[in-house]
Amino acid sequence: MNIRGRNKVSPDFNMSSMTDIVFLLLIFFMITSTLVTTSALDILLPKASGKTENKKSISVTITKNLAFYIDNKVVNETDLEQDLLTLLGGKENPTIILRAEEGVPIEKAVKIMDIANRNRYKIILAVRPK
Numbered sequence: 001m002n003i004r005g006r007n008k009v010s011p012d013f014n015m016s017s018m019t020d021i022v023f024l025l026l027i028f029f030m031i032t033s034t035l036v037t038t039s040a041l042d043i044l045l046p047k048a049s050g051k052t053e054n055k056k057s058i059s060v061t062i063t064k065n066l067a068f069y070i071d072n073k074v075v076n077e078t079d080l081e082q083d084l085l086t087l088l089g090g091k092e093n094p095t096i097i098l099r100a101e102e103g104v105p106i107e108k109a110v111k112i113m114d115i116a117n118r119n120r121y122k123i124i125l126a127v128r129p130k
Contacts, residue, residue: 057095058087059126060112062104081115088121099126 060080061069068075075083088094096116100109109125116123 057097057124058084059097059099060084061099062101062108062112064101064103066104066108077111080112081119084115084121085119088119093122094119095122095124097124097126 059069059071061072063069066077068077068080070080070083070087084096088096096112098109098112100112113123115121
């Protein structure tokens with residue numbers, strides 16, 4: 001007479017559901033990491049301690065070859081002030097993030113600071129952390 005039950009619990013662990021979860025997490029992080037990239041030019045900023053604010057504002061970039069950009073759009077140095085006035089005209093507490101690449105003459109950065117000072121714009125100098 002066989003008294004044992006027919007339903008035996010198997011001590012084996014099935015890993016297929018665990019691997020599905022791992023692959024889904026991997027795909028999720030791969031997709032979201034591509035969305036994190038900033039919309040900025042790839043320049044080498046000077047090093048300094050401190051923190052750059054990351055709120056919505058206009059960024060002015062000066063590259064080593066003295067090309068001026070407003071939010072990834074090439075701008076002439078002569079039209080820079082007029083373009084900034086157009087973009088920041090109706091904003092409350094307008095802010096300019098100045099991203100001057102290492103090796104740019106200080107006169108070019110001071111020109112942007114002078115434009116911000118004349119028009120009462122707040123200016124932030126973007127740097128690399130030490």
